[in-house]
Amino acid sequence: MHSTGIALAVLFLIALGLMYRRDCKALRAERGKLFDACLALFDHHRLTQDAAAWPVLVGGYDGYEVHIAPLVDDVTFRKVPSLWLLVTVKRELPMRGAVDLLARAQNTEFYSPADSLPVRVVTPQEWPGQTTIKADRPAAELPLSVLDPHVRRFFGDPRAKEMLVTRHGVRMVYQAQGADRGEYLVLRRAVFRQATLPATLVESLLDQAVQVCADVIRGGVHGQA
Structure with a gap:
């Protein structure tokens, strides 16, 4: 027995x-199907996926090296988790330091470098509300005038979360999808159903980041017009 x-x-x-x-x-x-609908956008690409994690894409777009990584944010209690998309366009830019613009900051953005940047910059009145600006140098040394139209456009979308500009390129963080609310409230599981990125969304984010790079390059050493 x-x-x-x-x-x-x-x-x-x-x-x-x-x-x-x-x-x-x-x-x-x-x-693994996350990028299926947008692969044709890239000159070349490579997908990597560890075990059951989300895939990460590295490739070429419009002559730029790009890196696109999904990230699940489930650290905020009682808030439905988000699947963030970190879209990075790499290009050496003629500017010193770094400037980070973060929408609706809650001090739980573990993926953001904002907390490590020592200078709090006053947000221009014309820019979307609830936008926090952190940098490693004073506002006079930042390309704020060049960034103005891009900030208004990007953060005019309520799903836009962050724009980071450094001398190495531009990164934009955008909410690709929210988790299934019922699944999370009952089982506390972050489930994202049929998460496939539309090509139009990825193309728009890449084009915006590329344009920021191009305008900062045209703006000069401090990115000023």
Whole structure:
């Protein structure tokens, strides 16, 4: 009787292991489709995906090197998690330091460098409200006038979260999707159903980041017009 119980327990554990592997494989396949609709946008690309994690794309777009990474933000209690899209366009820019613009800051943005930047810059009145500006130098040394139209356009979208401009390029953070509310409230699981990025969205974010780079380059050493 004792040996029968042990055998049943072993079989149960094996079944659990097989179910776990099956679920992980299915989750990996589902998440692996994230970029399927927008791959044609890139001159070349490479996708990497660790286990059942979200895939990361590195490629070329309009002559720029780009890096696009999804990131799940579930650190804020009682808030439905978000799937953020970190879109980075790499280009050496003629500016010193870094400036970070963050919308609706809650001090839980672990992906943002804002907390490490020592200078708080006053937000221009014409810019969208609830935008926090942090930098590593005074406003006079930042390309704020060049960034003005881009800030108004990007943060005019309520899903826009962050714009980071450094001498190495531009990164934009955008909410690609919110988690399934019912699933999260009941089971506290961040489930993103059928998460596939529309080509129009990815193209728009890339074009905006590329244009920021181009305008800062045209603006000169401090990015001033």
